[in-house]
Amino acid sequence: MIPLSDLHRHLGGSTGLDFVYATARKHGMNLSYQYINSSMTFLPGEPYGFYEFLRKFDILNQIPWDCEDIISLAYHVTNQLACEGIEYAEIRFTVNKYLESTKFDHVEAIKFVKRAFDSACAELGVNVGLVLSLKYETDNYDEMRAARDLSRYDDCVVGIDLVGDEAKFSVDKFKPIMKIWHDAGKGIMVHAGESQPSSNVRDAIRHLYANRIAHGIKVIQEHNMPLLGECIDRNVCFDVAISSNIMTGLVADAKSHPAKMMFDCGAPITIGTDDPVICRTSLLKELALVKEHWGLSDDDIDRIKANSIEYAFNHFK
Numbered sequence: 025m026i027p028l029s030d031l032h033r034h035l036g037g038s039t040g041l042d043f044v045y046a047t048a049r050k051h052g053m054n055l056s057y058q059y060i061n062s063s064m065t066f067l068p069g070e071p072y073g074f075y076e077f078l079r080k081f082d083i084l085n086q087i088p089w090d091c092e093d094i095i096s097l098a099y100h101v102t103n104q105l106a107c108e109g110i111e112y113a114e115i116r117f118t119v120n121k122y123l124e125s126t127k128f129d130h131v132e133a134i135k136f137v138k139r140a141f142d143s144a145c146a147e148l149g150v151n152v153g154l155v156l157s158l159k160y161e162t163d164n165y166d167e168m169r170a171a172r173d174l175s176r177y178d179d180c181v182v183g184i185d186l187v188g189d190e191a192k193f194s195v196d197k198f199k200p201i202m203k204i205w206h207d208a209g210k211g212i213m214v215h216a217g218e219s220q221p222s223s224n225v226r227d228a229i230r231h232l233y234a235n236r237i238a239h240g241i242k243v244i245q246e247h248n249m250p251l252l253g254e255c256i257d258r259n260v261c262f263d264v265a266i267s268s269n270i271m272t273g274l275v276a277d278a279k280s281h282p283a284k285m286m287f288d289c290g291a292p293i294t295i296g297t298d299d300p301v302i303c304r305t306s307l308l309k310e311l312a313l314v315k316e317h318w319g320l321s322d323d324d325i326d327r328i329k330a331n332s333i334e335y336a337f338n339h340f341k
Contacts, residue, residue, distance in 0.1 A: 026326050026329040026330055026333070027111040027112065027329075027333070028108070028109050028110045028111055028307055028308075028329065028332075029110065029111060029112040029113065029294075029329070029332035029333055029336060030105070030110050030112075030113040030114070030296050030297055030307045030332070031113075031114045031236070031263055031294050031296055031332050031335065031336060031337075032114070032238060032263040032264075032265055032294065032296025032297070032298055033113050033114065033115055033116070033296055033297050033298065033299075033300065034115070034116050034117070034157070034187075034298065034299050035097075035101060035115050035116065035117035036081045036084050036117075036118075036299070037080075037081070037298060037299020037300065037301055037302050037303075038101045038104065038115070038297075038299070038300055038301060039084060039097060039100070039101070039301060040100060040104070040301055041057065041060055041061055041064060041065070041301065043096075043097065043100050044060050044064065044083065044084070044087070045057050045060050047087055047089075047093055047096075047097075048060070048086075048087055050093075051087060051088050053086070053087070055083075055086075060083060063080065063082070063083040064080050064081075064083060064301060064302060065080065065301070065302055065304060066080075066271055066302075071273075072270065072271050072272065072273040073272065073273045074218075074219045074272045074273060074274065075189075076273075077268075077271055077272045077273075077302070078188070078189065080299075080302045084121060085121050087121070088124065088125040089121055089122045089125055089126070090125045090126060091126055091136065094122060094126075094136060094137060094140050095140045095143070097140070098137065098140035098141045098143070098144045099140075099143075099144040099147075099148075101115065101144075102141065102144035102145055102148050102150050102152060103144070103148055104300075105148075105150045105152070106148045106149065106150050108306050108307055108308065109308070110150065110307055111150065111151060112150075112151040112152070112153070112332075112333075112336060113150070113151075113152055113153070114152075114153045114154075114155050114182065114183070114336065114337060115141070115152055115153070115154055115155065116154075116155040116156070116157040116185045116187065116213075117137060117154065117155070117156070117157055118156075118157045118158075118159065118167075119133035119134055119137065120164065120167060122136075122137075129166070129170075130166055130167060130169075130170030131170055131173060131176045131177050134156065134170070134177045134180055134181070135177055135180055137154065137180075138154055138177070138180035138181075141154060153181075153182035153183070153336065153337055153338045154180060154181050154182065155181060155182060155183045155184065155185050155211070155213065155337065156171065156181050156183075156184045156185070157184075157185050157186075157187045157188075158171050158184060158185070158186055158187070158198070158201070159186075159187055159188035159189075160186060160187070160188045160189050160190060160191075160192035160193055160194070161188050161189045161192045162188075168201070171184065171201045171204075172200070172201055172204055174204055174205060174208055174210070175208075178208060181210070182210065182211055182336075182337035182338045183205070183210050183211030183212060183213060183235075183337040184201075184202070184205045184210060184211075184212055184213070185212075185213040185214070185215065185238070186198060186213070186214045186215055186216075186228075186232070187215050187238075188215070190215060190216065190218055190219050190220040190224060191219070191220055193216065193220060193224045193227070195227050195231045195232065198232060199231055199232060202232045202233050202234075203233065205233070206233035210337070211235050211236070211337030211338075212232065212233045212234050212235050212236075213234065213235065213236040213237070213238055213263065213337075214228035214232055214234040214236075214237060214238065215237075215238040215239060216228040216234070216237055216238070216239070216240060217237065217239060217240040217241060217242035217243050218238065218239035218240070218241060218242070218269075218272070218274065219272065219274060220242065221242055221246065222240075222242040222243045222245075222246045222248045222251055224242075225237055225240050225242070225243055225251060225255070226251055226254070229254070229255060229258055229260050234260065235260065235261070235335070235337075236260065236261045236262070236263055236335060237255070237260055237261070237262050237263065238262075238263045238265075239262070239263070239264065239265065239269065240255075240262045240264075240286075241269060241274060241275065241281075241282040241283065243255070243282070243286075244282030244283075244285045244286060245282055249289075252286065252289060252291060255291060256289070256290055256291050256292075259292070260291075260292075261291075261292040261293065261294060261331060261335040262283065262286055262291055262292070262293045262294070263293075263294050263296055264281075264283040264286075264293050264294065264295055264296070265295075265296050265297065265298035265303075265310070266278050266281055266283075266295070266310055266313050266314060267297075267298075267303040267304075267305045267309075267310060267313070268297075268298035268299060268302075268303050269281065271302070271303055277317070278313045278314065278316075278317040278318075279317040279318070281314075281317075281318075283314075284314075284318045287318070287324075287328075292331050292334075292335060293328060293331060294328060294331045294332045294335060295307070295310050295311055295314060295328055295332075296310070296332075297310055311325055311328070311329075314328070
């Protein structure tokens, strides 16, 4: 049996509502569970949208995270992976929200997160590869400098991921950093062609050294088949998240999801959860969605699951 691996999962979007509620109460924050639920998930009848989705993370920035919270969060997320039967996951994260209360700098915070996950993984028998997230919209000098200072925490991370507001996509801004990671042999993932044109996918694979593209649905929606062919030729994998794309308002439903054509054309794809708490989903639910709505066989599902092993940044076996 092919093990379950989730290559597209964000730490913030994996932070459970109960955990947020308990952590907020610990710090004396008067946030009701109902408020947290409505802030982090879409309620029935609430309109979907890309920026509405991004705002679901805002509440996490209100919490004054201390070291104990980070350790507890790593255990909480790793335990959820174990409960889902996931043997390997790549968890992408930023550390900005942890700096004020812990007094860490960016690199110290990255190292602390790594130690917290190492401890949780050792206890729970799950493998986690940490991926540093760098937001398109960041103008934080210290955050950018930390991304360039990879040599100080090389053993803590398996890759880097450009995330956030894709409208701020910039080759000039991020190419020097991506080259450092590329030259160090790290994995490079770019959220591109999700809410913005497929030209971002082209620039990501040609100029930002991307091994994998998160989403990339505009390649199909814009009928850019030459670019899809180039991605296949370069062996670029698309990390797809069905429920996430529906909740960002970019895809109508699972049946019409553009990744079905990617798969049919021979492009390597993986299925991930992206933000399982926000999307109220799990990896098995996402795989069941594509099996049902794309008419896939068990062999097709095994092929997708195998991609999550083959294209993992730590070459998990």
